[in-house]
Amino acid sequence: MGGKFYVGIDLGGMSAKAGLFDAEGTMLAKESVKTSKDAGYEATVMSLAELVQKVCQKGGVSQAHVKGVGVGSPGIINGQEGIVVSWTNFGWENKALAKDLSAALQKIPVKISNDANVAALGEARFGAGKQYSDSILITLGTGVGSGIILQNKIFEGYRGGAGEAGHMTLVVGGIRCTCGRRGCFEQYASATALLRETKRVMREHKDSRMWKYAPTLEQVDGTTSFTAAKEGDAAAQEVVKNYIMYLSEGILNLVNCFRPQAILVGGGVSGQGEYLLQPIREYVNEHLFVGFDRIPLAIVRADLGNDAGIWGAYALALDA
């Protein structure tokens, strides 16, 4: 098959996933490889190169027709210079990933950025944000990820590291965070935080309907409080109300700082849909320094799911 093709890679600590795309935005094939911090940097670069080869084979495209590769990587990334400034889990410091992967791919141009930023770019270009030039993706998972898109491009600050919204302080002196500080947004708005609060309130309310859905605390998940709240359980409603309040306060901070057109909400908790989003809209509208009436703001659910990273990496590749 001739023409122009692109590969988008979502690099993670357990696996790397790749999508092969044509220039018109059709995904032709998907592949993945395992990753491990024990493999070391050079071997990981080689396995990413092999991943490109594999996904091309699967899609029936010669690697010679791949015009660009994009990579979303964990850690602090300086996208302009193509450098992984720091990926703590893998022990990477100042690795020239874009240059090294390009060298392993017979000089196919490679562009990299932070994985959360790349997911935001995917949603902004191909997902829930595609009608907006300025949007912020907030991902509610183990932590709170965020990516900021301004004028259709990733905003990563002067030399990378911008948009670390999960670690903005929401409560000075508040709950201790994994980053070593206190009161970070993700200690209140992540799925992890939701589970912690669900369990805390369940211990205090032995008669709560939440026990129906999670007979033991080990069975608590991100839906427990929401499900019981919808059935009118007061304790569960308190958990949900507090969760939404903190989440909304963090969103307000981002809106006051960046004033985007849209906030896209992704990650497991976003599965609650309008039951989660409508109260956020009401809270944000009520508390926004400049109201919705003056500068409209959409708050919507992200819709590319786990593929947002691959799609965003494809968008990066198009610009490579």
Added chain:
Amino acid sequence: MGGKFYVGIDLGGMSAKAGLFDAEGTMLAKESVKTSKDAGYEATVMSLAELVQKVCQKGGVSQAHVKGVGVGSPGIINGQEGIVVSWTNFGWENKALAKDLSAALQKIPVKISNDANVAALGEARFGAGKQYSDSILITLGTGVGSGIILQNKIFEGYRGGAGEAGHMTLVVGGIRCTCGRRGCFEQYASATALLRETKRVMREHKDSRMWKYAPTLEQVDGTTSFTAAKEGDAAAQEVVKNYIMYLSEGILNLVNCFRPQAILVGGGVSGQGEYLLQPIREYVNEHLFVGFDRIPLAIVRADLGNDAGIWGAYALALDA
């Protein structure tokens, strides 16, 4: 006098100040007029036009040689469209200030932006930030003002209103703010907040040296706690330490969001110089999600003082 000239205007609720500049960045004259919310929009536009005329006369320049006028205005400004979206104090809503002032000035091009943003632009182009492409000015006064400069330009978000850092939440459920919300940054880091805390601690510590510098609470000002703290007064040191902690937490949030090269600190409290700035550097460096060693960050004192707005408006005029 022939050549190209520019006028920068700093519009405020009590007065408007103007500077006349040549193309090389020399300020040739300064003038001001009183402003009042009772005057109404049209009359205010006319008095700004007269101000341009006055400053040109004072500088001996024909208004015909003025190639651009810049205006920093309070309120929410959509600079791209030249519109004051909202200036609550003056009751302005959706006023086409750039177009209207240009019409009153025989079509001299006019550019406008928010006053805090324009002051930040002044510092970034001609003051403490001139060696940096990305900087944030934080002004510690009655409130906390902020302006964000990215790639040498004002960042005002999709349609204005970005960079309202004074109203980011630092303590969910914290001290009530003038904006109606709770726990805003400026309730902890403004000069007003410093005075409030100074008085509170003085009431609790009748033996504090702070009473030496302010024999009555009415005499407390922004220097009271700092002066006594430098002399070793424990109560005053506690006030200063807390103030710096909250200020540093807010700066951390801005750095995690925007990752600039420099934070410029202005306003009355910044007169404390290194006694204020060095502990902020230490706190921010210790708590930054990505350390100084990886992505350098300067924290310096703003140096244009009250003229930052005029200089920034001149920079706007150059782009008009």
